[in-house]
Amino acid sequence: MSDGDVLxxxxxxxxxxxxxxxxxxxxxxxxLSEGRIVGVEGxxxxxxxxxxxxxxxxxxxxxxxxxxxxxxxxxxxSWQVAPGxxxxxxxxxxxxxxxxxxxxxxxxxxxxxxxPGAMATGMRVTARFxxxxxxxxxxxxxxxxxxxxDGGGR
Amino acid sequence: MSGAEAGTQPVTVLETxxxxxYVFTPGIAQSIFLRGLARGVFLGxxxxxxxxxxxxxxxxxxxxxxxxxxxxxxxxxxxxxTYCVVNVPFAGQAVEIPYTCAQVLLDGANISFMGLIQEVPxxxxxxxxxxxxxxxxxxxLGPSLASVKYFRxxxxxxxxxxSYEEYx
Numbered sequence: 467m468s469d470g471d472v473l474x475x476x477x478x479x480x481x482x483x484x485x486x487x488x489x490x491x492x493x494x495x496x497x498l499s500e501g502r503i504v505g506v507e508g509x510x511x512x513x514x515x516x517x518x519x520x521x522x523x524x525x526x527x528x529x530x531x532x533x534x535x536x537x538x539x540x541x542x543x544s545w546q547v548a549p550g551x552x553x554x555x556x557x558x559x560x561x562x563x564x565x566x567x568x569x570x571x572x573x574x575x576x577x578x579x580x581x582p583g584a585m586a587t588g589m590r591v592t593a594r595f596x597x598x599x600x601x602x603x604x605x606x607x608x609x610x611x612x613x614x615x616d617g618g619g620r
Numbered sequence: 621m622s623g624a625e626a627g628t629q630p631v632t633v634l635e636t637x638x639x640x641x642y643v644f645t646p647g648i649a650q651s652i653f654l655r656g657l658a659r660g661v662f663l664g665x666x667x668x669x670x671x672x673x674x675x676x677x678x679x680x681x682x683x684x685x686x687x688x689x690x691x692x693x694x695x696x697x698x699x700x701x702t703y704c705v706v707n708v709p710f711a712g713q714a715v716e717i718p719y720t721c722a723q724v725l726l727d728g729a730n731i732s733f734m735g736l737i738q739e740v741p742x743x744x745x746x747x748x749x750x751x752x753x754x755x756x757x758x759x760x761l762g763p764s765l766a767s768v769k770y771f772r773x774x775x776x777x778x779x780x781x782x783s784y785e786e787y788x
Binding site: 472473474475476477478479481482483484491492493495496499552603604 | 636646647650764
């Protein structure tokens with residue numbers, strides 16, 4: 467580089483954060499490590515997934531944990547044509563809002579559908595968990611949703 | 621509870637590391653400063669209107685709004701204007717605590733920049749203390765403030781408060 471040029475450098479910032487998850491989100495992540503998905507019941511009877519720590523209507527503590535899924539319905543999606551470096555799948559996939567069976571709200575996750583032609587709003591999907599030995603109490607213990615056979619995908 | 625495993629530990633902590641990859645371009649003025657560091661010299665820039673010398677220069681005078689085209693080589697010596705003693709350990713810490721981070725005003729400069737103060741106990745660092753830069757060995761010099769290992773006391777008498785109070 468000549469003296470007339472400006473310098474360019476790679477600059478990396480790493481923040482090794484760890485957060486305490488508390489009783490509600492802790493229950494959600496614990497359930498994922500056990501291959502289950504849980505939500506919480508709100509004051510209006512809605513089952514909120516992932517669970518919120520406070521009732522979104524009243525601000526009070528939330529109610530009971532509820533098991534939901536593992537199947538659900540895609541309510542919206544978009545296609546990730548090429549996975550980025552930080553994505554956990556090494557091939558194209560869909561970002562999707564999935565309303566799990568028994569839930570009122572939809573959660574954001576991915577659908578490992580192989581091809582965008584296999585995706586459709588309203589299609590049925592089911593959770594694919596990592597093998598138990600690879601789970602670590604993380605949202606990616608649920609590795610992806612996959613289309614249910616004859617679940618309404620195209 | 622389908623799929624529940626016996627003996628699973630409750631999850632209480634979630635690791636959420638954040639990794640940010642930037643490509644940093646310091647611009648023309650700071651490139652001059654950084655190239656100076658790679659030669660083991662401090663290069664600032666002087667405002668043609670007010671005459672103040674900025675290091676590192678941003679390429680223009682924040683008071684007069686004019687380009688600071690004149691490059692000025694500054695000495696390795698200056699004073700501590702203000703400082704803080706770091707007593708708290710943190711991830712990635714490179715220096716043994718307690719240590720001192722100071723704003724160093726080089727002789728001839730009109731703005732201070734941050735430097736590490738070493739070769740003196742942290743509780744003996746003081747405002748107005750005369751210091752000099754200690755550079756890394758020549759073969760380790762690079763276009764980075766890492767070229768300056770630290771500043772150390774020169775042993776000269778402290779500067780008078782009035783001489784640097786406008787830089788606090």
